[in-house]
Amino acid sequence: MADAAPPRQLNGGKMPNGTRIGGTRKAAGFIPTRRLEALTDAVFAFAMTLLVLNIELPDDFDPKTTRDFMQGLAGLSDTFIAYLITFLVLVAFWSGRAQATHEPEMASPSYARATLFHLLWVTVLPFSMLAVSRYDVAGAVWLYSANMILLAVTGILISRATKRDSGREDAGDGRIEFGLLIASAILSMLISLISPDYAMLAYVLNFAAPFLRRRVDG
Structure with a gap:
């Protein structure tokens, strides 16, 4: 009796329905990753550009001297x-x-x-930044912090999907970076209940991520 025909393969050796080939799990294709990467680059570039547009001097700002001008810029410290x-x-x-x-x-x-x-949530970030820089109230800080937390959570979901689709456990998951961002956002919310003016300083914690990463990897 003739041998049974091998299972049909798709996309250069990938099996239907995300089965395994040679011990590596291949996720069922949905959309080319490069298309998502192109969209990601465009959205991030657009969001970064919108951020600087939120830095505005008051319409009635009319400095007569350099000192007046510098004082006006100092008034934008929260925005900066x-x-x-x-x-x-x-x-x-x-x-x-x-x-x-x-x-x-x-x-x-x-x-x-x-x-x-x-x-x-990346596209919402310019609005959140505008709110937290313009209004010194806890509600604005909470809006910004919620935006940060949602960014971190969806980042974790992306990392998990990457691990699952690639079948590689050594794929970086960013748990330290995401964890610090969530922790700093929660801390910022708590500080805002006491002093909204200093709530944004909680995000300085994120600068510790590279040091923690080296300690964990080392």
């Missing part, structure tokens, strides 16, 4: 701090995505959903 923190967070998220090396050629539905929801 919010801008710097938000920009650095976006840079960290984008660079983490750009350095990912274990993403499959075809993105699974779970990976695509996580990425799109992540980009949703």
Whole structure:
């Protein structure tokens, strides 16, 4: 009797329904990963550009001397701090995505959903920054912090989907970076109940991420 025909393979050796080939799990293709990467780059670039547009001098600002001008800029200190923190967070998220090396050629539905929801909260970030820089109230801080937490949570979902789709347990999960961002956001919310003016300083904790990463990896 003739041998049974081998199972049908798709996409250069990938099996239907995300089965395993040679011990490595291949996720069922949903959309080319490169298309999501292109969209991600565009959304991050657009969001970063919108951030600086939120830095505005008052319409009635009319300095007569250099001192008046510098005092006017000093009045924007909260906006500059919010801008710097938000920009650095976006840079960290984008660079983490750009350095990912274990993403499959075809993105699974779970990976695509996580990425799109992540980009949703990226696009909301300029508005959150505008609110927290313009209004010194706890509610604005909570809005910004919630945005940060949702960014971190969707980042975790992307990392888990990458591990699952690539079948590699050594794929970086960013748990330290995401954990610090969530912790600093919660701390910022708590500080805002006492002094909203100093709530944004909680995000300085995120600068400790590289040191913690080296200690864990070492």
